[in-house]
Amino acid sequence: MTRLSQRSSRSPAQDGGAAARPGGPRGLGAVVARWNALPMLARHGAAALAAFLGIVLLTSATDSLADLRIASVGFSMLAVAGLGLLVGMSGQISLGHGAFMFIGAYTMALLVIHQPAFPLWFNLLLSIAVSCVAGVLVGAATARLHGPYLAGATLALAVGLPALALRFPEFLGGSNGLSFTTRGAPPGLAELVPATRWQAWGVWLAVLLALVVLANIGNGRLGRRMRAIRDDETAAALAGLRVGRIKVLAFVISAGCGGLAGALQAYLLGTATPSTFGVALSLTLLAVLVLGGLGSLWGALWGALALVYIEVWGDELAHALALDTDVANNLPIVLYGVLLIAIVLIWPGGIHGALRHLGSRLRPRS
């Protein structure tokens, strides 16, 4: 990894020459070739490890509020990426993604409260399992639906599911939700690493592992099949693909990601409250997915950054301009809306599409 980054810092002209030599041991081209020759899982794993290292380095320089926000970017990115797989790759729409986050968060909360001895990784796996089961049920029920009908059915999920907490106040805490405390760093490290930072690392590690799985699915056979179904369902069926099964599978994977994201949120914030998982969350996830760029994990990252930081920046801007409270309170929403409209109008491919466009312009044509 380090060698790669050292070499890639050389000027493109120099490397271009080296790459021209077939089998040349030096230069960017050779490294890229060797890199591409690695199995996909190894490549994605290495990238995830590098990203994790980046997160650790980044958080070692930030305060605990920034750590909290960085971790929020993590779980939001996973939720958006899961939705991206469903919408961008399999061509289904879901207005109810927040409901799976709700399931994950409450599974986590209930496990921590009632089974405090269960380890975190086990809780996370169980949360994924529970939301996958929910995904199977929802996916199977909605696999025949298209477009607005599917949107309507999933919207009902987003509206209805959080009401469960109100229906069973004894068990799910009613509208006040559940609150609990989770462990920070182990005793030996607790002096060095504040709890929030430790939790941010835990969140990102889980997120990156899940993203490796997502990236492999996206670039593998299943991803190709999903795209085939998205582009032409009839043709895909004629080619021998089991359309219904693959669509449900896409739903389940996306539900699992949503559930894990919700569980990580609950772990990070120590709370699960129905009002957090309302319709607004589901719609926001979809909006930032479009904002970031459909069909790429990078898009999910930009979307998650926008989700977390636009509000922060809006608040800071309002603070700096000393605006009236009524204006200040609405500034982040306005900012967000304007950005969304502008991006979609100018670059329909979202932020990632814009960056790619920019990148291809900068690259010398040869």
Place this chain on the structure above:
Amino acid sequence: MNTRSPVLAAALAATLLLSSCAGAGEVDDAADADLDVAPGVTDDSVLIGTHQPLTGPAAPGYSQISAGAGAVFDYINDNGGIHGREIVYHVEDDAYDPTNTVEVTQDLVHREEIFAMVGGLGTPTHSKVVDFLNREGVPDLFVSSGALMWNQPDEYPLTYGYQVDYTREAKIQGEYIKENFPDADVGYLHQADDVGSDSQAGLDQYLKDQVVTVEAYESGQDDIGAQVEALDDAGAELVVCSCVPSYVAMMILEAQRIDFDPQFVVSSIGGDTITLSGLLEEFTKDTDAEGVPADALLDDLITTGYLPQVEQEEDPWIELFTEIHGEYIEDVVFSNTTIYGMAQAAKFAQVLEAAGQDLTRQTLIDALGENEFSGPGLVPFSTADDDHAGFIGAYISRFQTGEEPEILQEVRVTDNGDGPIEEFELDRPGPDEVAPFAGLD
């Protein structure tokens, strides 16, 4: 970065994975935080923070609380502050969303480095940060909620309640109804969370035999027609409403619409008649009921309270608050909710004064334990080491348009269990007898 970096990252990842083998919910009892510190305190200022719903569903009505508190702090600062220190009051908006509360509280504690949290508002919201504040050693004073959980000195040694808790208040209501309406069929209408369950626990101690129906609404619901009709069908002659203002207003309008005319008894959280009358005007706009004077709808409403009310113009504290309101926040409506914030701020100022010149978190907590802080409330206030209740009783009054509220029953105090309810004669000093207000002007 050296070549060992990937190894390091992998090792760290492995440590994380391994350490996640210990129970996620097994939290060690952290050693008590060091309280002999004074973050946010300088020779000429002290920084305090709060989380309030300035936007979102709970903002109408509740946003006046921090405005009122801010005005009192401004007044104190303009008169020299406390022990020469200016009070810097940092209000964060959490929009009544617990997720935001967690974030803004972290911001207040770690980035702003507040000395203390004062009057954090809401049960769903504040319950998510009460652990954090106690762990970090941040004094958590006068939570703006009537939940029972703030008064747990063993578990939350730094958290102190403020308003009378729902169970105490309901016991006093229950006893009053039993004594004065012994034959009435009683219906409850309450919010389906701890407000409802804690209130019912108190009411049932006295009214078990008189209750004909219990109806609940969810916070966030936008119609309670079905509940009001159920109360009517059950033949309730008296309805106890343990509700926030918007649902009290909805209930009154709905009852009027179906010609259901019971005696309404409303607890203090929904009993601010000025806020209610504003809501009624807003709700009746563009409907058949438009133009019906809102106050007429509220006539004879029985409410409980522990603070003086806006209409009690003779009250020395109301006089002071009226003056402060006129000077600092004239554009904010002067309601009992505003008074709530002002009284809370005044209370905190008293505590800060008592903590003395050498201010640390420990001296603040000591001051709370050693003193009784009488006034502006009409009810005794407990900040004893083993009882962090805040106000421990209530009086009962009846609203009448254009007049001072009629006091139906003087202050009585009780506990939140099944203890007796007792009359109490409070020695209540005016602002000119209480530091720091006595020294001002």
